[in-house]
Amino acid sequence: MSDKSSRIPVAGPSITELEVSYVAQAARDGWFANSNFYQEQFEAGFASYVNRKYAVCLPSCTAAIHLALLSLEIKSGDEVIVPDITWIASAAPISYVQATPVFADIDPKSWCISTDSIIECISDRTKAVIAVDLYGAMPDYEKITSICNDRNLVLIEDAAQAIGSSYRSRKAGSFGDVSVFSFHGSKTLTTGEGGMLVTDREDIYKRVLFLRDHGRSSHRLFWNEEVAFKYKMSAMQAALGYAQLQRIDQLVQHKRKIFHWYREALKDAKEVILNPEIEGCINSYWMTTAIIDSSLNLDKERTVTLFSRHNIDCRPFFYPLSSMPAYQSNVSGKNTVAYTLSPYGVNLPSALSLSENDVLKVADCFKAILKSNRITSD
Numbered sequence: 506m507s508d509k510s511s512r513i514p515v516a517g518p519s520i521t522e523l524e525v526s527y528v529a530q531a532a533r534d535g536w537f538a539n540s541n542f543y544q545e546q547f548e549a550g551f552a553s554y555v556n557r558k559y560a561v562c563l564p565s566c567t568a569a570i571h572l573a574l575l576s577l578e579i580k581s582g583d584e585v586i587v588p589d590i591t592w593i594a595s596a597a598p599i600s601y602v603q604a605t606p607v608f609a610d611i612d613p614k615s616w617c618i619s620t621d622s623i624i625e626c627i628s629d630r631t632k633a634v635i636a637v638d639l640y641g642a643m644p645d646y647e648k649i650t651s652i653c654n655d656r657n658l659v660l661i662e663d664a665a666q667a668i669g670s671s672y673r674s675r676k677a678g679s680f681g682d683v684s685v686f687s688f689h690g691s692k693t694l695t696t697g698e699g700g701m702l703v704t705d706r707e708d709i710y711k712r713v714l715f716l717r718d719h720g721r722s723s724h725r726l727f728w729n730e731e732v733a734f735k736y737k738m739s740a741m742q743a744a745l746g747y748a749q750l751q752r753i754d755q756l757v758q759h760k761r762k763i764f765h766w767y768r769e770a771l772k773d774a775k776e777v778i779l780n781p782e783i784e785g786c787i788n789s790y791w792m793t794t795a796i797i798d799s800s801l802n803l804d805k806e807r808t809v810t811l812f813s814r815h816n817i818d819c820r821p822f823f824y825p826l827s828s829m830p831a832y833q834s835n836v837s838g839k840n841t842v843a844y845t846l847s848p849y850g851v852n853l854p855s856a857l858s859l860s861e862n863d864v865l866k867v868a869d870c871f872k873a874i875l876k877s878n879r880i881t882s883d
């Protein structure tokens with residue numbers, strides 16, 4: 506293993522002997538009659554945690570969004586509204602089903618999809634909205650749900666970054682027809698790679714079970730009703746996820762602690778805005794994120810480079826999807842919040858291994874970067 510011990514990582518999990526022992530157990534006995542035991546245990550525990558009727562574990566959140574769109578019958582010719590600021594995995598599956606993504610602006614109050622922008626994006630072809638709980642924040646689900654109900658649109662909640670967040674006492678993952686989670690190694694709860702789809706609708710649940718396993722017949726062995734997908738999670742991954750789920754309150758508490766350490770240490774840094782927590786929400790702060798006032802002229806790429814010189818790993822705020830070669834969608838003049846915030850945002854180190862001292866070191870470095878830029882830009 507390479508020695509990166511002196512570098513402060515941007516993301517990463519908390520793994521204890523509990524996880525190691527669950528995975529070892531699954532490696533020993535997650536076979537034969539037990540070959541679905543760990544997956545079913547993880548699914549049941551997860552459904553209960555987010556207060557949904559059904560949960561299906563999958564190899565990734567990308568696969569979960571893909572199956573969500575398929576089970577909701579989104580297809581060629583349909584439009585799906587998705588925020589311009591998110592990881593591409595929120596949008597790529599729209600193309601997998603030959604539908605068209607329409608990029609909505611974000612709300613400066615929540616950094617999540619703007620309800621006004623959703624309304625502006627609606628056309629005769631709109632079939633669905635994918636809302637994203639960005640960095641653990643949550644959008645105005647009350648309004649979004651009512652817009653979707655009024656226009657007969659289905660709603661998918663991409664809660665990949667928000668396990669442990671809540672909106673008006675309802676957990677992230679309990680909004681919309683379907684919600685999805687990611688257990689990628691950077692996420693708060695990890696299975697290495699992995700994802701979960703949750704829903705209260707039995708029709709979606711049954712369809713997803715069918716689609717994730719090659720469209721097999723439930724009553725005739727090796728009989729395939731449709732060409733479908735192979736999207737299953739292994740017993741070892743599920744055992745890891747189930748162990749992490751036992752510790753979820755602790756993991757979320759640590760993310761919130763990291764954020765509060767930063768907020769305290771940066772309280773005098775007036776040019777910096779940290780993650781929003783709108784009224785009635787609890788933000789699980791997957792990534793503590795700072796937006797630097799544009800007057801400092803310090804763009805995110807430069808900030809990431811400056812931190813890197815001090816052995817600190819940061820990440821740039823997501824680029825607007827509409828701005829990248831993958832899409833080059835014409836939103837000119839629209840999505841002004843996305844285009845205004847994105848160039849100056851950085852994700853600060855938020856790995857679950859961080860101590861208060863690590864956070865203070867990053868904050869000191871950040872203040873020094875801000876200070877030297879204040880001088881040079883004067």
Ligand SMILES: *Cc1c(COP(=O)(O)O)cnc(C)c1O
Nearest residue numbers: 565566567592594595665687689
């Ligand atoms: C991480 C992430 C995904 C994708 O998750 P995978 O498990 O890597 O497929 C989707 N949406 C958002 C918002 C994410 O942050």
